Amino acid sequence: MTDDPRNDPNMVSVPFIFVGHGDPLPVQWMAEHPDYIKVPAVMVPHGTRPPPPWGDAGVDQMAAARGAGLTAEPRVPGSFVPPPARQKRMWGGQPWPKDRNGGDWPKDRWGRPTRPLWDYPPGVHAPGEGVAPGAPGSIGAEKAIRAARTALAALDQATSRVFLASDRTETGSDGTQAPARGVASRYPGAYDVAQAGQGEETGRGARQPHLTPAQQAAIVAATQHWSNSNVPYVKGGKTIQGADCSGAVYGIYREAGINIKYESTEDFRGDPQFSPVTGGPEIGDVGWYKGHVVIYGGTTATNKDVWSASLPGGPDSGPAGSPWYGKPQWYRYNCTQQKN
């Protein structure tokens, strides 16, 4: 066991979220977590599934429902009526307790109050739901760990399949060969780890993203435009009329057609749109220093160049190895599937 939570086998480091069947996709969350993998799953509530509103869920009734034109369960909120017997079974006929603030717990999709297992005080547990986590014989923590390990194994397998898929090619209607499109074409918004076989593995199923050549060319063109425009340094500015260093990175990316969200230099490291670069920088990578950000411009000059906004004169280029620049932490835009 180390202090690094990523090395803790009991920790789940892969971002995941449960989305109810039939619920809309969490597009915002997906955009902010490009490393997630969508895993089809069938979630069965603990206990007996409530019957559909047209009666007991028998085969005959389902067939009759199909005959009446109902091909799936209605997904109208509130259409499910919880059976009273289930509530009695859950809480022994006692009223649902209030939360610690004296309020009511949120209702689940069947209108029943919810209560997280981990909220129970030591030694207290809900009737019919086993022993509270932490108590002798607890199923909560151990079960959660087992479930997490199982989920991680499934994710690793899924990721491996994605990597294999990226190595394949598919034949287009015109007979040309092209790399398999991977998961992103099936799950819009997900980061395509299989994109055209690009990227190197960085362990644990994650791949280092790469800007496409078109994106790099667009960033080069935008930065040269800014460099030739004598952009004045304006604190808080984000346009070619005036910008500071964080605003210049934002403005140049936007001009290149990559609609990143603005982050100040100090906040940049927490930007989910950028991932730390594990190898050397590539054109378009953003170098972060404490108090400053730059854009990497490649090796076209005598030294590795960076573009920087600073006093005076706005964005200009300079050698990455100059005394001031030193060695920044490089970050790379990771939403290569974003529609720009």
Next chain:
Amino acid sequence: MGSVLIAAFVVATFSALAASPCDGVNHSLTTERRAVLAPVIAKQEHRPIVDILESFSFGGWNIIYINTHQSDETFLFYEHDPFSSHYITEWSGAARIDEGQTIKKWAEKRAPGFPQNSPVASLGM
């Protein structure tokens, strides 16, 4: 790297130093002072939120390094107590180590009366 950047800036501005360029500069910033100072400076900066990153005090002058989350991090120059006075000038952006003299001249012009017996020249800036 960050310490180099900030040290270069502070050395080029604050100046009365002995063995170390930062001798005599009070760098302390308690959590309580940070908490009460942030809203005061946010009001001066016309920003909803400001985070106090660092504080430098010397000879009655104060430099407060802030993050507005809307711009580069900024150094605010106060001739007196930040609680009772408005900053007289500000500086943000980046500087190379060899730009120390330029920053010093800038400080002399924008913040007259700033401590000036500087060791910057002896540092080769």
